[in-house]
Amino acid sequence: MKVVGPIRDVSPTADATTRTYRVRIALPGAPAAMAFGATVTGRIVIPGAPLIALPAAAITSEAGHPAVFVVDPARQELMRKPVEVARYGSAQVMVASGLADGDHVVTAGVSKLRPGQKVAFGSVEEGAAR
Structure with a gap:
């Protein structure tokens, strides 16, 4: 019923x-x-508009605004992308805009990263096998 x-x-x-x-x-x-x-x-x-949930640790800043690091798989480099955060929580953030389908977001250690930094791109399982 x-x-x-x-x-x-x-x-x-x-x-x-x-x-x-x-x-x-x-x-x-x-x-x-x-x-x-x-x-x-x-x-x-x-x-409502769809939101993307990310760990709070994924958020960094660019010129005082929220951003995330994404991996460019073709160049194997990091790029910092500005995002609009709809809600902040203690464990996660809800991103309203700034990310595209297929973006690979770095979710840990972002305070140590820099744009243009070369990275090994792959899954956790691939990284563990090397």
Whole structure:
């Protein structure tokens, strides 16, 4: 059974025990199995632009703005690319723009890297086999 409905209310605070938020949804035309008090499983679709999650350690800066190092596989060199960060977290950042499909982002040790630096490009498994 599937019913689509709008959000009626979202609790502003999380439950102290479960750390979950109560969300109330209006279910117009719901079948009897979804009567008041019934437990149902829900899914929410939030429209918006796609974001790319990266480890927070991948972020460096260029002229005071956030950037990441990407590998140019053809030249086997590092390039610093400016990015727009939508959200910062303690463990990860959500990048809104600045990266292209297929970009290979360096995710650790960026404080020691420089643009134009030559790198060995490959997977972790390939690097471990050398």
